[in-house]
Amino acid sequence: MRSFPGKDLKMNYCRNPDGELRPWCFTMSPTKRWEYCNIPPSGLGSQCISGNGDGYRGRIGITESGNTCQHWNTQFPHKHGWIPDRYPCKDLEENYCRNPNGEKRPWCYTINSSVRWEYCTIPQCDGTEQSAGMSSGCYQGKGLNYRGTTSITVSGRKCQAWNSKSPHDHGKTPEKFPNAVSTEYLCCKGG
Incomplete structure (x- = not known):
């Protein structure tokens, strides 16, 4: 199992620990395992x-x-x-x-x-x-450093907590992705 330190997998906040296109989370929907988050x-x-x-x-x-x-x-x-x-x-x-x-x-x-x-x-x-x-x-780029508190996906689903294995079992736990609480909150400016 790959380890991704510094990914700040807290609560059910959207993150991008593995280099996807943008921040995402596992959802609370049993029929939808994961989804990108509603973050501009x-x-x-x-x-x-x-x-x-x-x-x-x-x-x-x-x-x-x-x-x-x-x-x-x-x-x-x-x-x-x-x-x-x-x-x-x-x-x-x-x-x-x-x-x-x-x-x-x-x-x-x-x-x-x-x-x-x-x-x-x-x-x-x-x-x-x-x-x-x-x-x-x-977020900028793929959102690898995103540390905001959004926990809703693009379709409005609530995110599953990273330390939870329900409804979806996964290996991206805070223990395997430790450390780094970033204080980089990017302000979205037009244009």
């Missing part, structure tokens, strides 16, 4: 917010509680009036978090029929909200 890479457009985020045009499509966002051009499971064709300047594309109405931060309708809408967790560009920047963060 740095340098791909605006992946952080300034102020209330009304100008945010990034590609995060997961709410703060892990619900996947509903596509703006669909009316199911939630009917709404934010039709992309009616508001072309709001960039209501795909299922990405947006703030078309001046809320306190970007939000979206969710695909969870019991949760109409929720705010999204997107880091502040200026670093004034440390908790937001550190909980989401972003």
